[in-house]
Amino acid sequence: MSRGHRGTEKRRNLSSLKRKKPSLPPKPRVLIVCEGAETEPRYFDRFRIEQRLSKELFCILGGDQCGAHPKSVVAYTKKVARQARQDGFGFDHVWCVFDRNQHENIHNAFQQVHANGFSLAFSNPCFELWYLLHFQDQGAEIDSAAVAHELKRYIARYTKSTDVYDILDDKQRDAIRRAEALRLHHASDEGIPPNPSTSVDTLVVFLNQLGGQPKGAGKGETVIQAVAPNPVFPTKPASPVSFGSTEGAS
Numbered sequence: 173m174s175r176g177h178r179g180t181e182k183r184r185n186l187s188s189l190k191r192k193k194p195s196l197p198p199k200p201r202v203l204i205v206c207e208g209a210e211t212e213p214r215y216f217d218r219f220r221i222e223q224r225l226s227k228e229l230f231c232i233l234g235g236d237q238c239g240a241h242p243k244s245v246v247a248y249t250k251k252v253a254r255q256a257r258q259d260g261f262g263f264d265h266v267w268c269v270f271d272r273n274q275h276e277n278i279h280n281a282f283q284q285v286h287a288n289g290f291s292l293a294f295s296n297p298c299f300e301l302w303y304l305l306h307f308q309d310q311g312a313e314i315d316s317a318a319v320a321h322e323l324k325r326y327i328a329r330y331t332k333s334t335d336v337y338d339i340l341d342d343k344q345r346d347a348i349r350r351a352e353a354l355r356l357h358h359a360s361d362e363g364i365p366p367n368p369s370t371s372v373d374t375l376v377v378f379l380n381q382l383g384g385q386p387k388g389a390g391k392g393e394t395v396i397q398a399v400a401p402n403p404v405f406p407t408k409p410a411s412p413v414s415f416g417s418t419e420g421a422s
Contacts, residue, residue, distance in 0.1 A: 199225065199229050199382070200229075200264035200265055200382070201228075201229050201230075201231070201256075201261065201262070201263045201264050201265075202229065202230050202231070202263060202264065202265045202266075202267070202379075202382070203231045203233075203249070203252060203253060203256070203263040203265070203266045203267065204216055204230075204231070204232045204233070204267045204269060204375070205233045205234070205238055205245055205248060205249040205252065205266075205267070205268055205269065206232070206233065206234035206238065206245070206269040206270070207234070207238065207240075207242060207245050207269060207270035207271060208234055208235075208269075208299060208332070209234050209235035209236065210234075210235075210332050210333050211299055211300070211332045211333075212234055212269050212299055213232050213233070213234040213235075214333065214335055215335075215336065215337060216232050216269075216375075216379070217232050218335065218337035219337075219376075219379045219380075219383075220232065222337075222383070223379075223382060223383040225382075228261075231252075231263070233248070233252065234269075241275055241281070242268075242270040242271075242275055242278055242281035243277070243278075243280050243281045243284065245268055245269075245270050245281070246268055246281050246284040246285055246288070246290070247284070249266060249268050249288075249290060250284075250288055253266050253288075265291065265378070266288075266289075266290045266291065267290065267291045267292070267293060267375055267378075268281075268285055268290050268291070268292050268293070269292075269293045269294075269299070269372070269375070270292075270294060271294070271295045271296070271297065271298045271299055272294070272295065272296035272297050272298070272364065272367065273297060273298060273316065278364060279363070279364065282364065291374075291375070291378075292371065293370075293371055293372045293374065293375040294365060294369075294370070294371050294372075295369070295370040295371075295372055296364070296365055296366060296367045296368060296369050296370070297314065297315055297316045297319065297367050297368070298316040298319055299370075299372065300316070300319045300320060300323055301314070301319055301368055301369075301370050302347065302351065302370045302372040302373070303323055303327075303336060303340065303347075304319055304322055304323050304326075305346075305347040305350040305351055305354075305370070306326075306340045306343040306344065306346060306347040307323075307325075307326045307343065308322070309350055310322075310350070310354075310368050311354075311357075311368070312368075313366075313367045313368060314367065314368055327339060344376065347373065347376075348373045348376065348377060351369075351370050351371070351372065351373035352373060354368060354369045354370070355369060355371065
């Protein structure tokens with residue numbers, strides 16, 4: 173064997189001994205379908221932007237196309253999830269986001285969420301309750317108009333089209349704690365989660381987990397774990413963020 177050949181062989185052997193860099197698992201595909209046309213999609217799209225996820229991986233839908241009732245939201249979610257699966261690009265995590273407001277027969281929407289295996293971010297009376305919990309406790313029953321009024325004490329020019337992500341960002345851990353406390357307070361209640369309550373925090377924690385450490389969890393602190401709200405309270409712990417398809421029934 174020539175000296176040149178031996179040198180080449182040695183370099184090849186040394187190269188094979190080098191530790192290969194571990195390959196990162198692919199980002200899961202997430203579908204979020206909202207009852208609202210502006211407030212919820214704008215808020216959740218900021219999570220996508222902050223985590224630098226493409227719209228193909230992080231799909232947020234809302235508005236007229238989803239319908240005006242939670243049942244329509246769930247039906248549209250089912251349609252989009254099924255079509256994506258048929259096209260070979262199924263979603264790994266599917267969420268519905270809707271409120272109590274004055275909707276009739278909302279129990280049917282809860283049942284459909286459960287039947288299809290979707291996750292639910294539900295607020296009673298409205299989504300803006302989640303915003304309000306960033307600033308204050310809210311133990312007494314409150315209607316949507318009062319939530320908006322209280323919120324303007326902290327965000328003077330708030331409208332449904334206001335981008336509040338940066339305003340709320342450093343208060344997110346407080347809001348999670350307050351939402352969790354409300355859920356525990358109502359844990360013995362059956363049926364639709366009462367007023368006031370929200371499980372938007374569970375979706376927020378899930379989204380934070382996609383990007384790493386949940387916000388506000390400092391060194392040595394206990395991280396608040398996400399829960400996937402069961403349509404029939406109390407809530408149950410969610411599985412860790414996974415990469416297998418979890419879409420619902422056809």
